[in-house]
Amino acid sequence: MIDGVRLKVCGLTTLVDAEYADRAGADCLGFILYPKSPRYVSLRQFCDMAPRLPEGRKRVAVMVEPEASALADVLAAGFDRVQIHFRLEVGAEQVAAWSTQVGRERLWFAPKLPPEVDVPGWILSAADTILMDTFHRGGFGGSGQVGDWSKFQRHQAAHPQHTWVLAGGLNPANIGEAICSAGARFVDANSGIETAPGIKDHAKLRAFILAIHRAREAALKAT
Numbered sequence: 001m002i003d004g005v006r007l008k009v010c011g012l013t014t015l016v017d018a019e020y021a022d023r024a025g026a027d028c029l030g031f032i033l034y035p036k037s038p039r040y041v042s043l044r045q046f047c048d049m050a051p052r053l054p055e056g057r058k059r060v061a062v063m064v065e066p067e068a069s070a071l072a073d074v075l076a077a078g079f080d081r082v083q084i085h086f087r088l089e090v091g092a093e094q095v096a097a098w099s100t101q102v103g104r105e106r107l108w109f110a111p112k113l114p115p116e117v118d119v120p121g122w123i124l125s126a127a128d129t130i131l132m133d134t135f136h137r138g139g140f141g142g143s144g145q146v147g148d149w150s151k152f153q154r155h156q157a158a159h160p161q162h163t164w165v166l167a168g169g170l171n172p173a174n175i176g177e178a179i180c181s182a183g184a185r186f187v188d189a190n191s192g193i194e195t196a197p198g199i200k201d202h203a204k205l206r207a208f209i210l211a212i213h214r215a216r217e218a219a220l221k222a223t
């Protein structure tokens, strides 16, 4: 927790970066188990790293429209949270099945929402945590594009019983504004703190965290 803001560092592929994220104060360490991602880690690679990963940080598996068997393997590997990206077309039945399998309290839903579409009730009722990522037609996440922060703010205000995670193109230059204008209290850093996909830039991560401190200090002074 950084001055009241929780941070997930996502797209980790190495122990060195996971340890750095831990020391910097990340609450969650994200691993992308999606073969088409340039940040892909296989379940085998994750399991090899797992015994040496920092303790006490939530380990988040990022998946795209997983089959039940793949999800079972991921749960057996000891992840604390599962972040599922999906198209709305998968429908309420599939969403409910993921919720039953994972459990709504450790499930993060990341629906692929066109700009004009709000998070539907059948998604809200199936998970406690919603990650709002930027819509991009060709993919599921990791676009590096900034989303609609006012949409995030509106959803967070309308559904305070949920935990809302802001994602999409967050970097040291914009995280301060994201926190102030979107009111985000849980943020996800991925491509905005990299030197190359899957390789974290430690200086950018430090700058990201400093920017969170500054934004929160400025907000406190203003009250």
Ligand SMILES: O=C(O)c1ccccc1N[C@@H]1O[C@H](COP(=O)(O)O)[C@@H](O)[C@H]1O
Residues within 6 Å of the ligand: 010, 011, 030, 032, 034, 037, 038, 039, 062, 063, 064, 085, 131, 133, 140, 141, 142, 143, 144, 145, 167, 168, 169, 170, 188, 189, 190, 191, 192
């Ligand atoms: O990063 C990826 O390659 C990826 C692929 C498929 C699904 C999710 C992915 N990443 C997630 O996307 C968001 C935002 O990333 P960015 O900041 O825009 O790079 C983040 O939650 C990642 O977990």
